[in-house]
Amino acid sequence: MDRPEDRAKDQPTDRTAESAADGGDGAGRGDGAAKRSRRRFLRDLSMVGAGGVVGAAAAATVDRTALADDHKFPANGPATHPDRHHPPKHGHVDVHWNVDTEKKLVALTFDDGPMPQWTPMVLDTLEKADVPATFFLVGRRVLDNARILEGRTARHEFGNHTWAHKNLATMGVDAAHDAIARAHDAIEKVTGREPTQMRPPYGHLGGTTLLAAADLGYDVTLWSLQMVESEYVNNPPGLVTYIVDSVLPGTILLAHDTGPQDRLVALKGLPDMISGLRAKGYEFTTVSELVAENRK
Ligand SMILES: [Zn+2]
Numbered sequence: 001m002d003r004p005e006d007r008a009k010d011q012p013t014d015r016t017a018e019s020a021a022d023g024g025d026g027a028g029r030g031d032g033a034a035k036r037s038r039r040r041f042l043r044d045l046s047m048v049g050a051g052g053v054v055g056a057a058a059a060a061t062v063d064r065t066a067l068a069d070d071h072k073f074p075a076n077g078p079a080t081h082p083d084r085h086h087p088p089k090h091g092h093v094d095v096h097w098n099v100d101t102e103k104k105l106v107a108l109t110f111d112d113g114p115m116p117q118w119t120p121m122v123l124d125t126l127e128k129a130d131v132p133a134t135f136f137l138v139g140r141r142v143l144d145n146a147r148i149l150e151g152r153t154a155r156h157e158f159g160n161h162t163w164a165h166k167n168l169a170t171m172g173v174d175a176a177h178d179a180i181a182r183a184h185d186a187i188e189k190v191t192g193r194e195p196t197q198m199r200p201p202y203g204h205l206g207g208t209t210l211l212a213a214a215d216l217g218y219d220v221t222l223w224s225l226q227m228v229e230s231e232y233v234n235n236p237p238g239l240v241t242y243i244v245d246s247v248l249p250g251t252i253l254l255a256h257d258t259g260p261q262d263r264l265v266a267l268k269g270l271p272d273m274i275s276g277l278r279a280k281g282y283e284f285t286t287v288s289e290l291v292a293e294n295r296k
Contacts (some may be wrong), residue, residue, distance in 0.1 A: 098224035139183030
């Protein structure tokens with residue numbers, strides 16, 4: 001679910017940030033750590049000094065073994081432990097940001113539809129270019145706009161983006177389960193296939209999200225690259241170049257087929273992104289096919 005090499009990569013960044021916070025004096029890591037611990041020691045010493053003024057009574061009221069009390073979420077809040085769904089039907093959940101592969105494979109994903117304004121245009125583009133994609137559908141929009149997908153589902157994968165696009169990270173386990181399960185039923189009804197990939201709205205997830213996903217047999221799909229439409233509203237070719245240059249083997253690319261007007265720059269740029277990536281040797285695949293690649 002998490003890759004050790006990424007954690008390892010993250011650590012130097014943290015240290016660098018910490019060194020910078022120390023005043024960026026250019027000291028090596030070892031020196032920086034020594035300075036920090038010396039500083040902590042001096043600070044602790046000065047606190048003892050300050051405490052000494054009010055005496056031992058004040059010191060006695062500070063319970064140094066106490067942990068933060070921010071675990072007090074609302075009742076049935078987003079903790080990871082099984083509650084009513086206990087144990088979950090499936091004992092694990094895979095989370096994908098991208099897929100570790102050497103092959104030049106990329107998965108295009110489109111969130112928040114289907115909606116009448118742009119989804120048909122995106123389907124047209126993908127059909128014309130013979131490119132499969134994964135659409136993370138909002139359950140109630142699937143029922144409202146079922147006709148958009150009629151006869152156009154064969155090449156694509158349809159994932160679950162919850163019933164009403166609410167933040168799963170704040171939900172208790174029953175609400176999270178319901179948000180995913182209702183969308184699951186709607187997507188199966190309209191596309192004739194059961195979704196197996198779930199993307200939490202905003203990429204926000206809590207323990208209950210994972211628990212509900214496990215119970216319903218889902219993988220969680222996040223993304224490793226996203227369209228940055230707002231930066232390229234006045235420079236459409238710039239977005240094409242940015243995406244073509246940024247895709248790596250196994251990239252899961254986030255786009256939206258509905259939403260604010262600036263997102264159109266990405267959708268209109270799709271044909272050029274597709275041909276640019278093909279020129280670099282990339283092939284397009286659904287998320288589940290990409291994930292299966294890694295499980296071979
Ligand atoms: Zn969304």
